[in-house]
Amino acid sequence: MAAELTILTGADERDLTKLDQYRAIGGYAQLEKARGMGPEQLIETVTNAKLRGRGGAGFAMGRKMSLVPPPDKRRSPAYVVANADESEPGAFKDREIMRRVPHRFVEGCLIAAHGIQSQNVFIYIRGEYLTEYEVLSDAVEEARAAGVFGDCDVVVHRGAGAYICGEESALLDSLEGKRGQPRPRPPFPPVTGLYSGPTLVNNVQTIASLPAILELGVERYSELGVEAAPGTVVYSLSGNVNKPGNYELPLGTTLRELIFEHGHGIVDGRGLKAIIPGGSSVLVFTPDQIDVPLDFDSVQAAGSFLGSAAVIVVDDRACMVQLGLRGAKFYMHESCGKCTPCREGTRWLVQLLERIEGGEGTRSDLDLLRDVCDRILGKSLCALGDFAVYCVGSYVEKFYDEFKRHVDEGGCPFDGASSIDGVLAPSDTHVHKHLPLVPA
Amino acid sequence: MSSVELVTLVVDEVEVQVPKGLGLVETAAAAGIEIPVFCYEPRIGPPIGACRMCLVEVDGQGKLQAGCTLTAQDGMVVRTAQTSEKAADGQNATLEFILVNHPLDCPVCDKGGECPLQDLTFRYGPGNTRMTFPKRTFDKPIPISPLIALDRERCILCYRCTRFSGEVSEDGQLIARNRGAQSVIATFEDEPYRGQFTGNVIELCPVGALTSTPYRFEGRPWEIQNVPSVCGMCPVGCNISATTREGKIKRILSRNHPEVDGGWLCDKGRFAHGHLEASDRVVDPLRRAAPRYDELSWDGALDEAEALIRGAEGRIVTALSGSETVELAFALGKLLRQGVGAHSALLPEPVDHSYDAYTAPLSTIREAQLVVVLGDEPVAERAPIVDLWIREARRNGAEIVRQSEGDPELERRLREADRAVLIVSGADGADVARAGGLDRDGCAAFRLPQTANGRGVADAWAAAADAEAVNPEPIGLLIVSGDEAAANPDVRAMAEQAEKVIAIGMFRRLIAPWADLILPGTSYLERDGTYVNLEGRLQRIRRTAIPPAPDEVAVVSRLAERFGVGLSPHPAQVFEEVSGICYGGLPYGEVGEQAVLRDRVPTSPPAGDKVSDTRHVSEGPGLRLVTYRALFSGPAVERVPALDFQRPPAEVELSRDDARRLGIANGQTVNVRSNGTSLELRARLTRELTPGVARIADEHATGLEGRVEVSA
Amino acid sequence: MTATEFHDRVQELRALYPDGRSAVMGALHLAQKRHDGWLPVEALEEVADAMELTPAHVQSVASFYDMYHLEPVGRHSIEVCTNLSCALVGAQAVVDALAEELGVAPGETTEDGAISFRLVECAGGCGYAPVVVVDQRYREPVRPDEIPALVEEIRGR
């Protein structure tokens, strides 16, 4: 079913990190095609293909491109920024794309640049992806040497370990050499972005989808996936499944198919307890939602978000309080510290969850926990605060009895048997030892 | 300026009309409605939406919005906490989160009683705390300099202080470290926060996290008075309010004059008031009985002064400081010139009135398209706030050109830019200003004087009589007015020659042992009167503290009686007299709390006596030496130990180009030589210096002159 | 990399961007390489000088990101991801095995300064969990019983 692929196409058969191999399957031909069309026509094609962002927010890429003012209406140059900061817990698809089809991604970047008539592409890759950085940089050099860039240039910029830098405006601050903290929006990047120039920020996978759209044409591309969101997506499957990994499938594939066919079911035939459909930052599903199709609208209709299509499977050995606590520690550690509700709220969540897991909690602590969630939700500068609440808050709502038992029975009902019992987080080890310690 | 588009919107059911794009906070205020804020402070740049105190409900937006980041759009419907449950709850939530880790140590906090956090919690906050965990703790308070204490537990991370350091003064020294809940405000490796403007962060901090070390525990808000006045430390004349308690000055705050200082102060103006309590302050008249000095009664002192003046038979020279009020300078002038025909004076500095043709509010600089800084004396050391205006202009997109001297090309560019400002700092600029046609609208030229009121003093002295000065030989009596004059080497040299010396000053160690009669002086903080700043703006200074000795004007007026010269002891009346002669009869009462700038005075070239500031230096090998009087120097600063760390380090500033040519790295110790003298100094590389120049503060350049050789 | 080589590399980096300040992260990565894997005060000053920024600003940036180390680290690093996906499949057992084998707790460096042992947030290997990162290279997956051999291999480097 290779025809079903639009992103990892051909990667199983050949080493597509090499330019000649990529060229051999028609690589960079779509860039030529794109440059053949006028920018408006290109944007129109992307719009008609209903390509929606794969980075989390699911915003229509064509729409975003059209928000970038044309050259005659610009005060400063426009930029394309590829968001390769992939740090969403559960997501590892961009990494595979960059490692296996770097040229397709680079081709997509150049196509996007042509669409908004920009001469500068910046790829912001998370610092931990060193191997991917090297593979990608080699591909960029190879392509530059082969002269496919034309009057456009591509710079690969390494991050240095900060989840928040995946948030587009924080990414831009980081790329400008500042602390990666989100900016108030509006103005949005397409109007005022990098160096306050119009900037198109898109996720690696979104961009890597462009060549296929041009190759297949809007019609054939639209035959893949669902009506409202055509195309394929690389699902990252992880957790307690027999065959975890990345699976490129049409949008709208059901959780059941992904987990039980492609993932070969739950390990040791354990019971399915919870499914996180889009990375740790979305609301949790319960087993009864196993037939939800994984596309933007269906998942949202079912009360969560497709996010980065990273599906985390949780079997019946895991304590949801512990899972929530581990999640909360992540958001506390990654909160940038700029806005009050996120900075203070995530820390408070950790303190409350620790008390509840430790058996010291009361019913009123549970109420307070929910209330703190409400008070963070929708009030922080960027969505990180909301993400913490989607994670912790949805565990509390969907597994309230388990939380209640913790306070009523004065401790964790799993009594040490939970699969994630006592798991430590970086925040437990004080990464910034040299500076004033914050007891959390 | 084209007429601004007005938009109509509704805030809490109140309809308001405001210019499109006006900030929502200001818009609401226009409707008489408060949108509470912490991090929002337009003077330090665009909003950052960090604290979330300003949450409001906007029709059509699902989420609450940070009001501080929004601007007025037509048809917008906004609900603040007054009319929106949701907004009220949001603001309440923000305050709860802020207080979760706030120590609530208000009883022992200097901010108590004048603290936005207290006030907003009172109006919008939760009544109780639900936080039952140990709060974040840090060592507290830690000095981030001898002037400023930081209490990290109180900090609410609004980033006002760090934005000031990064985006207003651009010193980049006060920063945030770490991430998330571990974020703290800090300096590099706990080095002191040095710079001309550090104290402003104290006023910006909305809580008690950044407090003034000199002011710590000095007074509660209900025990103090704030007296409006004007700073007398440099020619800018920032508007201040002096916080006093029991007649003593406890601190100096800014009193925002949008045209002059934009609400900022330099650390000299803010912290040097400690010199009022100097241990060597002269409080009684003293007569020299070498090697001692005897205290005199005031009548005795006046007899003595009269005798000295009469004894000199007109062979009198008066050396002025430029810190005298207009009234004092006039009083001295009237006494000596009309009383005994002693017309010759050593004025603090030359004044070039031709600049009156190009004057404008300093705030004009902010709007400029082209700013030319002519001359190599550092602006921030001469007139600190002007440096802030220039930086703001740069951030607004202005081009900043720095040159040692004018040239035709520069004049052309000044002519062609549609908003050009010339700032002259130790060079000849009058002709450049004229050639640049800077009397156009939106343009301006400023010459940076060296003394706070050199202009006013010159005006007043000239107004006192109109007879030619004849320089007496030998000098029978030298009258030294003020400590700056007393500290001036030329004046000292004259004192050596003079048969007798009367000195009026504050600091004994400066005047003894060379003066025959010492009369106690007062500070600008202890006097009533007027100053003229570098714009030519006449400003009112007030007696904010009780001086240990009578006001000089009163003393001079009693002395004047003895010479049959009629002179009021009251500055107000003295001013009316001067004003009639040189300030168009402007009444004292109308100088006002926020003084206005007089209109430009068109001058037909060449204007007045031509003044030259350029120190001509022969061409040759090496670099041209530029020395300057550091902001943090002089008699007052020397008497405030807390300011020692601000004294100029032993550095030589070099342009990056020269440094590269000479193979000199930033921070490296270099050798600086000129005929015979050779000094070891630390090299500091800067882009704000024209190539070919080596710049050193006076006190570190002793013995150097002309051109210097610099080598690694 | 000598000081001058470093300085020149940083100038090249600055030239890549419309505003040279963007190069500060790259400069910090380079400086860290030059200074045994961490950023002593001299390193921050070196970066500040080459970037024409204040050391304070550089420290502010460096302290924001997890990969810049502001205190000494071992010659090698072992990092274990303990985020949700790794935790669910036994990351903590790997952490315990490492603590046992190395004789130090996560966040610490072995006595001999050979190995720094750290926990990290999601490394992006969730499908091949538990993920262990050795000197910035991924090992996926790693089971507790493979730890002794792994540590021995690293010590042998």
Ligand SMILES: Cc1cc2nc3c(=O)[nH]c(=O)nc-3n(C[C@H](O)[C@H](O)[C@H](O)COP(=O)(O)O)c2cc1C
């Ligand atoms: C806290 C946070 C983290 C994010 N992390 C990522 C990320 O790692 N990769 C990514 O592509 N988008 C991430 N996003 C979404 C980006 O802000 C942005 O929406 C996306 O890059 C746009 O690209 P797309 O439209 O192609 O999805 C994150 C958003 C938030 C609020």
Ligand code: SF4
């Ligand atoms: S110290 Fe004061 S001004 Fe600075 S961030 Fe903290 S609260 Fe704001």
Ligand code: FES
């Ligand atoms: S005042 Fe608006 S977020 Fe701080």
